[in-house]
Amino acid sequence: MKRYFSPAIAIAVGLLVLAGYFFENSSVALIRQTFVQWAVFLAAGAIIVGVLNLFLVHLYKIIRKDKERVYSLFLLTALLFTLVYGFMNKPSDLVMVNIFNAVILPVEASLMAVMAVTLLYAAIRLLRHRPNSMSVIFLVTAVIVMLGTAPLPFYQLPLFADTIRPFIITVLATSAARGILIGVALGTLLTGLRVLIGAERPYGGK
């Protein structure tokens, strides 16, 4: 029964949402809005399932006495503390705000910094992985754009900041980006259509 029931619901709701997108000032648009709100609500509900999944995976690691179980223990302790404290107090509570500003924010910023180093390392390795003309163009373009963007201590390099970099950004990069984005948009459209005709079933079931 599920085999037919799930695709039927997905196709019907998908068609209504799509119709609501095109006919903005109609009752279908209101139905679309309601369905999207339901989807947001369900996605929020899924977060509880997701957190439970995260909890169980790390609990299992501790029970199994995995090599890295100390990190799992730390994660579970922090999770339970913030969960209980968050339920007992408002999100605007000073401790909650500090947890966000002094822990989560700096950790994510540090990961971003690590990313910058990683990217530099990847750029150095690029010619070893793929020694071809496209890699050379990629690296040369990156260097030219950086030379035109980065503030230099004594003087600005002539031509780079005012002519070459703007030309690359506004003409070459923008036209290439549009080409890539048109391809991505067509792929997105066709994937959506496959879901609408029931040929693609990301929700499981054969």
Next chain:
Amino acid sequence: MSLTALAGIILVAFSTVLLLGLFLLKDRVKASFRDIPAFTNFKKSIGTAVEQGTRVHFSLGAADVTRERTTASFIGLSTLRQITEQTAASDHPPITSSGNAALAVLSQDNLQTAYHAVGMDEQYHPSSGRVTGLTPFSYAAGTLSMIADESVSSSLLVGGFGVEIGLLTEAVERQDAFTLSAADSLPAQALVYASAKEPLIGEELYAMGAYLNTGRTHLVSLYVQDVLRWLIVLILLGGAAMKLLAGVV
């Protein structure tokens, strides 16, 4: 109705007719692909993973399922199902990581369906489909440890990623594992191009199903995508020519 909406309806209707029409033509539509080494190498890496008893890891990104960006993750999900069916008998079945809870639920559902399809329901474990973090960078941080700890020899990073994909490709490279990376956003694609051995750029991501034989609709869909691309090229050239002529006359 606005002109944009009308154009949208025409595009959707035309694509649907073309998709269904080509699908009904069955075997008259023959497959002819240009060579993309990433897909050939990915197939080889799956074989190696089964032989060596190592894992295949799927990373589905952190895109919200209520947004259009999640279609990239849908490609990852359909590939996940197909590869799981192929590798179900392996000692270490595939694992998935997601940065969105709803996406993790979908990955679990697809894993379960795949095991059921090959009659190996007992191989399914809910912890195979994991949420590793709920913000892009926490997701990346959680996935890094997963790649390092779970004897992963092949990683498929396909979905709605941002710049955090750079950390993941780097982690896979450090493990000396195979990685096939594709993302829908431009910054992520630039990072993937620089850091991954086998990157997919632009619409190559959406050709994955056709190249990996996920289903006939994927092949037909690729044909429709090509037809639409040529139509857009013609429209752009026609528009440019008309504008040029209007300037001259």
